[in-house]
Amino acid sequence: MGAMNEKVYQLVDENYGFVFEPELVEEIARIGNFQRIKAGMVLMDVGEAFVGMPLLLSGALKIIRENHDGDEILLYYLERGDTCAMSFSCCMGDKKSKVRAVAEEDSEIVMIPVEYMDQWLSKYGSWKSYVFESLQVRMDEFIESIDSIAFLRMDERLLKYLRDKARVVSDPVLHMTHQEIAYDLNTSRVVVSRLMKKLENAGYVKAGRNQLEVLKL
DNA sequence: ACATTAAGTGATT
DNA sequence: AATCACTTAATGT
Secondary structure, rough: OOOHHHHHHHHHHHHHHHOOOOOHHHHHHHOOEEEOOOOEEEOOOOOOOOOOOEEEOOOOEEEEEOOOOOOOEEEEEEEOOOOHHHHHHHHHHHOOEEEEEEEEOOOEEEEEEEEHHHHHHOOOOHHHHHHHHHHHHHHHHHHHHHHHHHHHHHHHHHHHHHHHHHHOOOEEEEEHHHHHHHHHHHOOHHHHOOOOOOOOHHOOOOEOOOOOEOOOO
């Protein structure tokens, strides 16, 4: 095993060693496609065919839904140990992605080719459990996203967004503009600015230009 | 000093 | 909550 594979093996073992049996960890490290993704890079875009299933080793990806008019809205984040359930259903059905995946920060993933995703289901019990559990967790995330969009007022959505964001980058200080936040929430910058002012007055955040700190996590 | 970009605000729908 | 129109503030050249 080369130096590169050894490193990938360690990463996989660190993040998935407690979920997968040793043989599977070894196989993932051997056949998986290790990739480093720079922050902001688009890993998958709407309409693209899936090549495999990404397992997050470090960093975070944000999953965005985009409609035909180019309006977009943040669905949820993928963090280490997570995988994209969407990719599973899509790969199995040979469908195209309905979402966009963008690296929220510098991330490392290992991509599992389609062929293996299928054959491992019968070969490894831990793989099967993991896939089904991921599907379930992601389904819960979906419901949460829908609740957030449908039932929460914009100010609550904003606060939830800021807290989620602070969590995935593991830093209460966020470097972003009101406009960028507005894109993720599919609202206008003016609305974000107004609500941000309210949150600031209520002591939830401390805001500055291009920067804000989430105070009550 | 000037241009550009981010953020704040009143008024209207 | 969205949009417009405008102001103010911060930052880059």
